[in-house]
Amino acid sequence: MLTVLVLNGPNLARLGSREPDVYGTATLDDLAAACAATAAELGLAVDLRQTDDEAELVGWVHEAADQRLPIVLNPAAFTHYSYALRDALAMRTAPLVEVHLSNPAAREAFRHTSVVAAVADGTVAGFGFMSYQLALRAIAALVAS
Numbered sequence: 001m002l003t004v005l006v007l008n009g010p011n012l013a014r015l016g017s018r019e020p021d022v023y024g025t026a027t028l029d030d031l032a033a034a035c036a037a038t039a040a041e042l043g044l045a046v047d048l049r050q051t052d053d054e055a056e057l058v059g060w061v062h063e064a065a066d067q068r069l070p071i072v073l074n075p076a077a078f079t080h081y082s083y084a085l086r087d088a089l090a091m092r093t094a095p096l097v098e099v100h101l102s103n104p105a106a107r108e109a110f111r112h113t114s115v116v117a118a119v120a121d122g123t124v125a126g127f128g129f130m131s132y133q134l135a136l137r138a139i140a141a142l143v144a145s
Helices: 028-042 054-067 076-080 083-089 129-144
Strands: 002-008 044-050 071-074 096-100 122-125
Touching (some): 002 028, 002 054, 002 129, 028 044, 028 129, 054 071, 071 129, 122 129
Parallel strands (some): 002 071
């Protein structure tokens, strides 16, 4: 069974309490359960991780490249300025889908630019947890083709 790394950047461990008007009241554990259920339906496994540390996130991306693992990535704030993350993602060896719970284009101007989007197969944003579920479906289709 193929494992997909579902990687989450800073502040996503605070889901459920962080800006519930933007991110909802469900927790990171709820997200993990939703991803696991969708992955099982697709014949995939997920390894969901979260970090507030840019270096740790880059290390996980290197691990994915070395193991040829697909990635669903919510880079969170790193989306907008982490060239280190972008460069690590450019070394990927399997599909990559960027995800966001909210729609960055509908938020503050500084959120409108993603430095990682250019190295991803696609981006799914604005659908809450469904963004991750759609991304997993995209990964399954990309791996199958």
